[in-house]
Amino acid sequence: MTPTLIDIRAAAQRIKPYAHRTPVMTNESLNQQVSAQVFLKCENLQKVGAFKFRGACNAVYSLTAEEAARGVCTHSSGNHAAALALAARMRGIPAYIVMPNNAPSVKKNAVAGYGGLITFCEPTLAARENALERISLDTGANVVHPYNDEHVITGQGTAALELLEDVPDLDVIIAPVGGGGLLSGTAIAATELKKEIRVIAGEPEMADDAFRSVIAGSIIPSNNPKTIADGLLTSLGTLTFPIIQDRVEQIITVSEMGIIASMKFIWERAKIIIEPSSAVAIGVLWEKKIDLSGLKIGVILSGGNVDLEKLPWHK
Amino acid sequence: MTPTLIDIRAAAQRIKPYAHRTPVMTNESLNQQVSAQVFLKCENLQKVGAFKFRGACNAVYSLTAEEAARGVCTHSSGNHAAALALAARMRGIPAYIVMPNNAPSVKKNAVAGYGGLITFCEPTLAARENALERISLDTGANVVHPYNDEHVITGQGTAALELLEDVPDLDVIIAPVGGGGLLSGTAIAATELKKEIRVIAGEPEMADDAFRSVIAGSIIPSNNPKTIADGLLTSLGTLTFPIIQDRVEQIITVSEMGIIASMKFIWERAKIIIEPSSAVAIGVLWEKKIDLSGLKIGVILSGGNVDLEKLPWHK
Numbered sequence: 001m002t003p004t005l006i007d008i009r010a011a012a013q014r015i016k017p018y019a020h021r022t023p024v025m026t027n028e029s030l031n032q033q034v035s036a037q038v039f040l041k042c043e044n045l046q047k048v049g050a051f052k053f054r055g056a057c058n059a060v061y062s063l064t065a066e067e068a069a070r071g072v073c074t075h076s077s078g079n080h081a082a083a084l085a086l087a088a089r090m091r092g093i094p095a096y097i098v099m100p101n102n103a104p105s106v107k108k109n110a111v112a113g114y115g116g117l118i119t120f121c122e123p124t125l126a127a128r129e130n131a132l133e134r135i136s137l138d139t140g141a142n143v144v145h146p147y148n149d150e151h152v153i154t155g156q157g158t159a160a161l162e163l164l165e166d167v168p169d170l171d172v173i174i175a176p177v178g179g180g181g182l183l184s185g186t187a188i189a190a191t192e193l194k195k196e197i198r199v200i201a202g203e204p205e206m207a208d209d210a211f212r213s214v215i216a217g218s219i220i221p222s223n224n225p226k227t228i229a230d231g232l233l234t235s236l237g238t239l240t241f242p243i244i245q246d247r248v249e250q251i252i253t254v255s256e257m258g259i260i261a262s263m264k265f266i267w268e269r270a271k272i273i274i275e276p277s278s279a280v281a282i283g284v285l286w287e288k289k290i291d292l293s294g295l296k297i298g299v300i301l302s303g304g305n306v307d308l309e310k311l312p313w314h315k
Numbered sequence: 316m317t318p319t320l321i322d323i324r325a326a327a328q329r330i331k332p333y334a335h336r337t338p339v340m341t342n343e344s345l346n347q348q349v350s351a352q353v354f355l356k357c358e359n360l361q362k363v364g365a366f367k368f369r370g371a372c373n374a375v376y377s378l379t380a381e382e383a384a385r386g387v388c389t390h391s392s393g394n395h396a397a398a399l400a401l402a403a404r405m406r407g408i409p410a411y412i413v414m415p416n417n418a419p420s421v422k423k424n425a426v427a428g429y430g431g432l433i434t435f436c437e438p439t440l441a442a443r444e445n446a447l448e449r450i451s452l453d454t455g456a457n458v459v460h461p462y463n464d465e466h467v468i469t470g471q472g473t474a475a476l477e478l479l480e481d482v483p484d485l486d487v488i489i490a491p492v493g494g495g496g497l498l499s500g501t502a503i504a505a506t507e508l509k510k511e512i513r514v515i516a517g518e519p520e521m522a523d524d525a526f527r528s529v530i531a532g533s534i535i536p537s538n539n540p541k542t543i544a545d546g547l548l549t550s551l552g553t554l555t556f557p558i559i560q561d562r563v564e565q566i567i568t569v570s571e572m573g574i575i576a577s578m579k580f581i582w583e584r585a586k587i588i589i590e591p592s593s594a595v596a597i598g599v600l601w602e603k604k605i606d607l608s609g610l611k612i613g614v615i616l617s618g619g620n621v622d623l624e625k626l627p628w629h630k
Contacts, residue, residue, distance in 0.1 A: 268421065
């Protein structure tokens with residue numbers, strides 16, 4: 001069953017005691033730069049610094065007491081892992097996290113800091129899945145997939161729900177796409193709340209598997225992509241892909257230059273820290289491949305976890 | 316006449332149509348780190364990225380139409396200049412700005428971007444004052460001093476007024492001190508609203524002229540100080556010093572290491588950009604020279620204008 005607006009509303013109630021209702025910011029310099037009225041949904045200010053907390057929290061609190069007692073487990077390049085670790089700690093259950101050994105140190109530290117029990121593995125999908133399966137079999141922990149999970153999708157959709165409560169007359173809503181959890185949740189919430197709204201995704205040119213999947217009509221896996229947007233390396237899932245096919249108007253690819261320029265502009269002008277994956281959504285406006293001028297545009301800033309020692313504009 | 320709470324309330328009304336009411340943020344990681352409940356008044360999210368807009372705006376809109384027509388002028392290392400330029404542009408009058416030729420490029424660009432008419436000079440107080448006097452004589456423009464000006468002081472005090480409206484039960488309020496405009500305005504607002512509140516200032520160890528002035532009982536000018544907190548290089552003024560003597564409990568000096576560590580922590584955990592001068596106020600809590608544990612503490616984050624090409628934690 002595809003998740004519905006009812007599920008997203010239920011998720012919003014479920015996570016309300018635990019997640020922040022993040023602010024919606026506006027910035028005049030940005031509006032001038034992109035010739036539109038932009039409303040930034042600041043999931044970089046969410047717990048663990050990313051929207052991922054919404055989905056993880058919804059998944060953890062959807063478990064029965066008996067299920068929950070065995071804990072949760074996942075593999076993730078970072079933000080989902082931190083989110084699941086914190087949500088599990090809040091519920092008082094263990095979180096077993098499989099992480100690639102090349103994940104940014106800021107993300108490793110976050111997961112450990114939230115009490116996640118980390119197993120490192122090689123940075124390949126096969127290695128991650130093997131490690132996860134072993135842990136799940138050993139402990140009986142519930143696998144919470146980073147995006148191909150109904151509770152995760154509906155949890156992520158609560159950001160768009162809040163954004164449209166705050167700014168009901170948006171013409172367009174833009175989210176970045178990696179595995180599609182945020183995008184599919186956003187698309188359900190937005191199009192159910194407002195039939196005529198346009199849902200647009202931003203994807204790195206260098207990791208354009210979602211763009212190609214939509215054109216092909218079937219999931220094309222990403223093939224070892226290299227982009228600064230390290231949260232968007234994954235391929236679409238069997239749950240997220242059909243929702244995106246149905247409800248997303250188009251996927252716009254953004255160059256690495258556009259991602260970096262957008263990121264730096266937001267840091268300099270809006271004075272908030274966003275990670276490259278967030279900047280991909282801004283990049284859709286920045287590069288102006290499509291004309292959205294004059295419109296009211298909601299942008300989901302997905303997260304703010306950046307290794308400050310390694311900024312892209314430094315030599 | 317020393318400014319009063321009535322003046323600050325009048326300033327708040329005067330600047331209301333032009334300035335942001337900035338948010339007050341909290342952050343659990345910070346609370347844990349400093350063992351207190353901290354409320355961050357985000358003047359980094361103010362127009363021009365600094366509290367300075369409040370004072371400049373109050374000064375510009377306090378002018379009669381006849382005075383205003385001749386424009387305004389000042390010398391400033393950056394934030395006050397940008398603030399005055401924007402306030403003047405809003406009122407449709409010229410702003411003549413004297414800037415040291417070694418000011419960070421992000422600040423130069425901001426002033427130019429807001430339409431300020433810049434004259435560069437050598438980075439000495441004498442050179443700045445000479446250049447300013449010449450401009451003032453030539454144009455008849457009203458000098459708006461960066462801090463030793465009643466309208467500026469009362470304008471700056473509006474940040475604390477808002478903070479205490481939002482969080483009335485603060486035990487302590489901390490602001491950084493350079494020339495003392497923000498600190499004196501903050502001290503008046505805070506102690507008039509709440510007699511028992513403790514007003515504490517943070518000052519760089521490497522630019523500790525205010526600390527030494529208070530001990531000496533007379534203004535000791537800063538002597539070519541070198542600190543990363545480039546907004547706090549100036550000496551106290553004849554208006555700000557007596558207010559600080561009367562109403563500020565103590566001035567705490569903060570090491571360069573403490574400033575940088577505080578700044579990085581706020582970037583990493585609170586996901587907002589603050590400049591080193593703001594981090595000095597956090598540094599008071601960070602270095603724990605005095606025991607403020609368990610208290611409710613308001614911190615004025617003075618600004619967020621940073622040259623992203625030159626971050627202190629980069630080699």
